[in-house]
Amino acid sequence: MNPELILALQLILAHVITDFVMQSQKMITQKREKKARAPFLYFHAFLAGLLTYLIVQDWRMWLIPIIISVTHFFIDLWKLNKKNDSLKYFLLDQFFHLIVLLLVWLYLTSNFSEVLPFITYIFNSTVTLVVLVGYLIVIFPVGFIIGKATRRWQEEIAGDEGKFPSLQKAGRYIGIFERILVLTFILTDNFAAIGLLIAAKSILRFSDKGKSGARKQTEYVLIGTLMSFSLTIIIGLLMRVLVLQ
Template sequence: MKYELVLALQLILAHVVTDFLLQSEKLIEQKRTKKARAPFLYFHAALAGLLTYLIVQDWSMWLIPVIISVTHFFIDLWKLHKNGNTLKYFLLDQLFHILVLLGVWLYLTDNFDAVIPFITDLLSSKAALVIGIGYLVVIFPVGFIIGLATQRWQDEIAQEDELTSLKKAGRYIGIFERILVLTLILTNNFSAIGFLIAAKSILRFSDKGKSGGRKQTEYVLIGTLMSFALTIIIGFLMRVLVF
C-alpha cells in the first residue's frame, strides 16, 4: 500500500511540475500560435516523460516515459486544435492526462484486475450510493427546484432592469454553497454552516442601499435560505441512512 501511494504521488508530482511549473506564458502562447509546429510542444511532451522517469526511478520501465510523452503530446495537440483556452478544455485536458497516469499506475502496481471488483463493490455499497446520490441531488434537482420557486421574483427584478448580477453567477454560487453545506453536515461541522449564512447575509445586505438593491437582496436571501434548508434536510436524511 505504501509503494502504491508513493507511486501515485510521484506520478502526480511529475505531471504538476511539467504542466504548471515548467511552462511560461510565452511558451504556452508559442504552442497556441504554432500548434504542431511549436518546438516547445515537443520539448514539453518529452519533458513530461523524462521527469516521470527520473522521479519514479524505475529504470527498467523505460516504456512508461515513452507512453507518457506520446500521450501528453497528442492530448496537448488536441487541446490546441480545439482552441481550448477555456475552463472546459482545460479540465478535459487534465482529465485525459490523469487517466493516462491512472493507467500507468495500474500497470506498475499490477492492479488492473482489481478495477472491476472495486467498481462492483462501490456500486454495491449503500454508503457510496447514498453519498453519490445525495451530492447529485443537491447539485442538480435542488437547484432546479429553487430556480422554479424563485422565478417570479427573478422576472419581477428583470422587468425593472434591476438584475445586475453576473450571468449564471447565482447558479454556481448556489451549487458550491450546497456542496459545502452538505460536506459540513456529513463531517459533523454544523457550526460552520451558521458562519456561511452570516457571511452571505452580510455580503448581500451591503448592496441593500443601491438602486433596486433591496428587492435583489430579498430575492437572493430567499433562494439562499431555500438552498440551505433543502440541503440540510437532505444531509440529515443521508446521515440517517449511512451512519
C-alpha cells in the first residue's frame, strides 16, 4: 500500500480514537462546564498528540505530537466557549482538526509543493467539475425549483399543519438526501436501487395515511418526490454523457 496513504489513515485513526472512542459523556460534560479549568481538556489534548506519536511511529518527529496537542487544545477550547453545542460548531471543530492533520501530513510527506498543482488539476478536470456541479445543482437549485413548483399545494395543506405537525424543515432535508442518493445510484450504475427507494418512500407515506387522514399531505409529498427524482435522474444522465465524452 502507498506509504502516504498509510500515514493519512494513521493520523485519522489517532484523531478518531482521541475524539470519539476515548471520550465519555462525563468527560465531555466536565469540559463544557469548566472549559479551560477542566482537567480532562488538558489530558484530552495530550492524548491526541501521544496517540499520533505512537500510531505513526516516526520517533524522530517528536515536534509533531506537540503541535497536534497544542492545536487540539485551542480548537476544543474555542468550541467550548461557544454558547450552543450545535452541529455547526461540531463540524467546524472537526474541520479545523482535519486541517491540522492535513498540514502535518503534507509536512511529513514533503508534499507542500504539490498543493497548487493538485488544485489546478482538480479545477481543470472534466470529471471533477461535472461531479461537483452536478451534486451542487441537485442539492440547491433543484430543491428551490421543487419548492416553487409545489407552492400552491403547500398553501393548500398549510391549514392542516396544526392538526398533523411535522418536524421543522424535515421535508427539505429528506429531499436533499434522497437526491444525493439517487444521483449516486445513477453515477454508480445502480438504477434498480432508485426503484427501491421510490417504493420504500411510497409505502411509508401511504402507511401514515390511515393514522392521520392526511391524504393531501401524502399526495403533496409524492408529487414533490416524483419531481425530485425526475429532475435528479435527468441531471444524472446528462452528467454521465459529459463524463463519458
